[in-house]
Amino acid sequence: MPIYGAVEAGGTKWVCALADETGQVLTTEVIATTTPAETIPAAVRFFQRGEAPVAVGVASFGPVDLNRGSATYGYITTTPKPGWANTDTVTPLREALGIPVGFDTDVNGAALGEWRYGAGQGLDTVVYITVGTGIGMGAVVHGRPLHGLTHPEAGHMRIPHDLGRDPFAGSCPFHGDCLEGLASGSAMRKRWGRPAEQVDDAAAWELEAEYLALAVLNLTYTLSPQRVIIGGGVAKRPSLLDLVRARLLDLAGGYPGDLPAMDEYLVTPALGDLSGVTGAVELAREALERTKRAHRP
Structure with a gap:
């Protein structure tokens, strides 16, 4: 059985894992996201230590950059994270390990993991x-992560902002009061002076809940998903999802x-904190299949 x-390359940590053919995660290691010169070689060493x-x-x-025809395919591009802008993440792994490397965003990875093994099955x-x-x-969408001009950036969608109710100007360095x-x-x-x-x-x-419900409604009308999964640390707040469901129903x-029942339409990740790394397993599987197809006579 292949391994x-x-x-899951996050802004604070990289979760490296080995998984079997069924997507079952066998072993993991957490590596701090410090600098590319430290973090990427540490990931390489993880994969060199165990079963190849x-x-x-x-x-x-x-x-x-997800465009395979681009000179910067596999790069983290204009991230505000210090030291990581224009960082090639694919080439160092591929050259050090000598194997195909699949690549996508962390949230597309999480969507893929949940679609294959979790709440989107x-x-x-x-x-x-x-x-x-x-x-x-x-x-x-149709069983594949959504790409186009670039990858989805719905965190930066513009949503109604009632300055009377919420005078906070917004924290996004690019747009101020976008969703993020x-x-x-x-x-x-x-806004509140504390986490x-x-x-x-x-x-x-x-x-x-108002802002998240507005975002989900926009995505419902544009992408027509059969299910919306909300994860992340803020989303773990007890009762938040119920507030979002109720407001979403009102806004619709x-x-x-x-529309299906809200508790079936808007859900938490079935894979918990493993959504992203499980999705990365699927990216690896797809990269291997793509390589095989390219070498068929």
Whole structure:
């Protein structure tokens, strides 16, 4: 049975893993995201120590270049994370290990993992939203991660902002009061003066639910997903998902009329904190199959 390598490359840590053919994670190691010169070689050493994987998948924080015809394919591009802008993550792994390397965003990876093994099993189109320090969105459409001009950046969608109710200007360095600028963990910290997990004001969480419900409604109308999965640290707040469901139903106003029950439509990740790394296993599998196809006569 082949062994696959997987990396969930986050802004604070890289989770490296080996998994079997069924997607079962066998072993993991957490590597701090310090500098590319330290973090990437540490990931290489993880894969060199154990049973050799047949391919590796990387689900990375971004923005990233997913265009395989681009000279910077596999790069983390214009990230604000110090020291990581324009970092090639694919080539060092591929050259050191001599195996195919799959690559996508961390949220597309999480969407892929949940679609294959988790809350999206059996469905055609699934959206995954992570609400943590920032906000990201990934989607699987017709069984494949969604790409286009670039990868989805729904964390930066513009949503209604009632300055009377919420005078906070927003925390996004690019857009101010986009979704991430209003509803991310960073935004909550700046607005309320303490981390989201320490905010106990019911009105604060009603406001958070309002913004997330607006985002989910926009995604419902644009991508028409069969299920929306919300993960990330902020989303672990007890009762938040129920608030979002209730507000989403109100905002939808009965349109479309065939929306499923909210507790079936808007759900938490079935894979918990393993969504991203499990999705990276699928990226590895796809990279191996792509390489095989390219070498067939």
